[in-house]
Amino acid sequence: MTAVVTAHGVTKRFGDVTALDDVSFALAEHTIYGLLGRNGAGKTTLMQILTGQAFASSGNVSVFDAPPVENPAVLSKVCFVRESQRYPHVYTVRHVFRTARRLFANWDDTFAHGLAADFQLPAGRLVRRLSRGMLSALGVTVGLAARAPLTFFDEPYLGLDPAARQLFYDRLLADYAGHPRTVVLSTHLIDEVSDLVERVLLIDRGRLLLDEDADDLRGRAVAATGRAEAVDGFAAGRTELHRERLSGLVRSTILGGLGPHAKAHAQTLNVELEPLSLQQLVVRLTVPPTTTAAAGREATR
Numbered sequence: 001m002t003a004v005v006t007a008h009g010v011t012k013r014f015g016d017v018t019a020l021d022d023v024s025f026a027l028a029e030h031t032i033y034g035l036l037g038r039n040g041a042g043k044t045t046l047m048q049i050l051t052g053q054a055f056a057s058s059g060n061v062s063v064f065d066a067p068p069v070e071n072p073a074v075l076s077k078v079c080f081v082r083e084s085q086r087y088p089h090v091y092t093v094r095h096v097f098r099t100a101r102r103l104f105a106n107w108d109d110t111f112a113h114g115l116a117a118d119f120q121l122p123a124g125r126l127v128r129r130l131s132r133g134m135l136s137a138l139g140v141t142v143g144l145a146a147r148a149p150l151t152f153f154d155e156p157y158l159g160l161d162p163a164a165r166q167l168f169y170d171r172l173l174a175d176y177a178g179h180p181r182t183v184v185l186s187t188h189l190i191d192e193v194s195d196l197v198e199r200v201l202l203i204d205r206g207r208l209l210l211d212e213d214a215d216d217l218r219g220r221a222v223a224a225t226g227r228a229e230a231v232d233g234f235a236a237g238r239t240e241l242h243r244e245r246l247s248g249l250v251r252s253t254i255l256g257g258l259g260p261h262a263k264a265h266a267q268t269l270n271v272e273l274e275p276l277s278l279q280q281l282v283v284r285l286t287v288p289p290t291t292t293a294a295a296g297r298e299a300t301r
C-alpha cells in the first residue's frame with residue numbers, strides 16, 4: 001500500500017480533555033475512508049491535525065511524507081471541507097471558485113460549474129446570502145472540483161436534503177472512478193455512505209476502535225432473534241454487544257460472522273440470524289456496555 005498519511009501515537013489534549021489518545025494508522029492512496037464515531041469522539045480534531053490546522057500534543061503525523069503544519073507543498077495537495085467554513089463578506093459563489101482555482105492544482109472549473117448547476121447554486125449570489133443547504137452544496141462542490149489528492153469532508157453535507165446528498169454521493173463516485181484520490185468522509189449518516197466507503201476508521205472517545213475494510217465489517221456481527229433460552233444458548237461463549245426484548249422474543253447483537261457453524265447452531269435452536277448493517281455495528285460498538293448487553297440481559301430475565 002502506498003500511504004499518503006501516517007499517524008503514530010497521536011495524542012491531543014485540551015486541558016484535561018484528551019480528544020485523541022495514542023492514535024496510529026495509515027491512509028492509502030486512492031481509497032475512500034469513512035471516519036466514524038459519536039459526537040465528541042475526536043474526528044474533527046484528527047482532521048485538523050492531518051490538515052496542519054492543529055498540533056498533536058504528542059506523536060507524529062506525516063502527510064505526503066512530510067509534516068503538514070505550515071507546509072505549502074503538502075497543503076496544496078490537501079482539501080478540507082467543513083460546515084463552519086468562513087468566506088470573506090463580499091464573496092459570491094463565483095469568487096469562491098476563482099480562489100479555489102488558485103489554491104488547487106487539479107481544480108476543474110467546468111466540473112465546478114456543472115456541480116453548481118446540479119445543486120442549483122446561483123454563481124452570482126453572495127455566499128452570506130446562501131441558505132444552509134446551499135452553503136453545504138458550495139462546500140461539497142469545492143471539495144469535489146478541487147480533486148485534491150487528499151480530501152477531507154467533515155460532515156459538510158448535513159445541510160443537504162436527501163436528494164442533494166444522493167447527488168453528492170453519485171458525483172463523488174463517478175468522479176473518483178476517473179480521478180482516484182484519497183477521500184475521508186466524516187459522517188453520522190453511516191447507512192447512506194456504507195456502500196461508498198472502502199475502509200472504516202472508527203474513533204471512540206479519542207481511541208481508534210476499528211481500522212478495517214468496510215466489506216469485512218459488514219459481516220462482523222449478527223442479530224440473533226428467538227426465545228430467551230434459545231438466544232441464551234446461542235450467545236453462550238460468544239461476545240454479546242446488546243440485547244433487547246421484542247414482543248415476547250429476545251434480539252441479541254453478537255460479534256462474529258455468519259459462518260456455517262453459527263448458522264447450523266442457530267437453526268437447531270430456532271434462532272433467526274441477520275447480518276448487522278455498518279451503522280448498527282457502529283452504534284453497538286460505541287454505546288457503553290452498561291446500557292446494552294448487561295442491562296438487556298437483566299431486562300429479558
Ligand SMILES: Nc1ncnc2c1ncn2[C@@H]1O[C@H](COP(=O)(O)OP(=O)(O)OP(=O)(O)O)[C@@H](O)[C@H]1O
Pocket residue numbers: 014017018019037038039040041042043044045046
Ligand atoms: N479547542 C478545544 N478546546 C477544548 N476542547 C476541545 C476543543 N476542540 C475539541 N475539544 C474537545 O475534544 C473532543 C473531541 O472533539 P471533536 O470536535 O474532535 O469531536 P468530533 O468527533 O468531531 O465530534 P462531532 O461528531 O460532534 O462533530 C470533545 O470532547 C471536544 O469538546
